[in-house]
Amino acid sequence: MSKVLMAICFLSVVFFVSCSKDSANTRPSLTLKSFNPDVIPVNGNAQIRFTFGDKEADLDSLIIYKVRINQQTTATTRDSLKFGVPEFDKTLNGDIYVDLTYQNHLISATNPPTSGTPPRRQPDTLIFKFVLRDKAKNVSDTVVSSPIVVLR
Numbered sequence: 001m002s003k004v005l006m007a008i009c010f011l012s013v014v015f016f017v018s019c020s021k022d023s024a025n026t027r028p029s030l031t032l033k034s035f036n037p038d039v040i041p042v043n044g045n046a047q048i049r050f051t052f053g054d055k056e057a058d059l060d061s062l063i064i065y066k067v068r069i070n071q072q073t074t075a076t077t078r079d080s081l082k083f084g085v086p087e088f089d090k091t092l093n094g095d096i097y098v099d100l101t102y103q104n105h106l107i108s109a110t111n112p113p114t115s116g117t118p119p120r121r122q123p124d125t126l127i128f129k130f131v132l133r134d135k136a137k138n139v140s141d142t143v144v145s146s147p148i149v150v151l152r
């Protein structure tokens with residue numbers, strides 16, 4: 001009788017693990033392929049390329065968080081950005097391209113400190129964090145960029 005009970009317990013555990021694995025696969029995946037350039041000139045733009053995977057092909061949005069890591073702290077603006085994912089062929093994998101503009105997406109400090117002679121505005125040194133969300137509100141793991149310098 002104990003061998004039967006052990007077999008039932010073992011099969012229950014196997015069933016539980018296989019079910020939980022399946023539900024974990026409903027989360028979208030996101031991989032950062034490139035972020036160019038890593039030093040952005042005044043009024044320059046940045047291009048970002050990701051690859052994604054999603055079991056249901058129901059992507060909703062890409063959320064971007066900017067974290068200013070300069071030693072001198074100051075008030076920042078637009079610390080989070082949300083981009084809708086346009087309609088696409090119902091593919092399970094693909095590429096996402098994002099263009100970030102200087103004035104709308106890249107600058108961070110509201111009033112950056114100045115230094116030097118002649119005085120120049122301190123650049124924003126930023127780390128970007130990216131999360132992909134699907135229509136069922138499942139989110140990918142957070143992808144983090146290396147430091148990006150935005151000249152001011």
